Amino acid sequence: MFRIKGISRLVATGSQHQSQPYPNRRFCVAPMLDWTDRHCRYFLRLISRHAVLYTEMITTGAIIHGDTHRHLQMSDAEHPVALQLGGSDPKDLAKACKIASAYNYAEINLNCGCPSDRVQNGMFGAIMMKHAQKTADCIKAMDDAIDLPVTVKHRIGVDDFDSYDFLCDFVGTVAGAGCETFVVHARKAWLKGLSPKQNREVPELNYERVYQLKVDFPELEIVINGGITSLDEAQGHLQHIDGVMMGREAYTNPYLLAPVDQQIYGCEQPLKTREKIAEEFLQYVDNELSQNTRLQSMTRHILGLFHGMPGARQFRRHISENAFKPNASIDVLTEALAKTTGLTNL
DSSP: OOOOTTTEEOOOTTOSOOOEEOOOTTEEEOOOTTTSSHHHHHHHHHHOSSSEEEOOOEEHHHHHHSOHHHHHOOOGGGOSEEEEEEOOOHHHHHHHHHHHGGGTOSEEEEEEOOOOHHHHHTTOGGGGGGOHHHHHHHHHHHHHHOSSOEEEEEESOBTTBOOHHHHHHHHHHHHHTTOOEEEEESSOBOSSSSOHHHHTTSSOOOHHHHHHHHHHOTTSEEEEESSOOSHHHHHHHTTTSSEEEEOHHHHHSGGGGTTHHHHTTOOOSOOOOHHHHHHHHHHHHHHHHTTTOOHHHHHTTOTTTTTTSTTHHHHHHHHHHHTTSTTOOTHHHHHHHHTSTTOTTO
């Protein structure tokens, strides 16, 4: 028996799972490879307290056989964070989930949308949509392994498998294995002939198809992703579905997230200024530098903080030209901030 609606899940009789609160996915920041690492997430959390953040995709092999702690570590300040896994072997996915459960993630998400050749060669990512039952087996193994929400991120189709019936068959099969939340990128994926970047831009967006999924599967939580660049757009989508996921716009223009807590989650606290965010991030950088974290690993994520503001170009240039140097110190960041109007006292 399942109760959805993003509140809690009640699992089938005989399962060892208990009722588990879901993160509130009204607004999410997408998993982005090489971008949404722990430093990026800490920075974004300074801007929005409530948006659900996702890790970059991490393969089961990296967790099981690689530097596990480096891949999974995060600070308590980042919560709520969802871990996105890449894999197609149910046993490996279950094992990775068990390992990850020690790190206090709010959700485990299975990537069924990435179109890159490397991912295809590993038989995971978007190609999983062509194998709905295999995906369902993976979801069941993950769900049986942990007491956390297990979700799926996928496309509306793959190659010539792009009918609405195909999409419904995939969602219905995976939902039958226990998945209650589907994050749907409203473009299909072309596995041959388009690069991952082109797959984010070339296939036509079809938001109506995602809306229809919510109509036909009202018991499921449907989160829409793809081409969303403003909170006004997000609010429009929320008239039709349960949640919105924003990707690259949230990374390149992160202060766009500042009103999320007020406009999406109904919080009453005042907006945090760019200056306040920069000041708080300086404290984080100072602490991480003392633990031998490289400055560039952190500052590369904040280049868009002053997007559209006076001095933004000088801010980005100073960081880009100096943060990569072997002995770069926090002075690089304070000097960059001094080039931006209003920050000379930091």
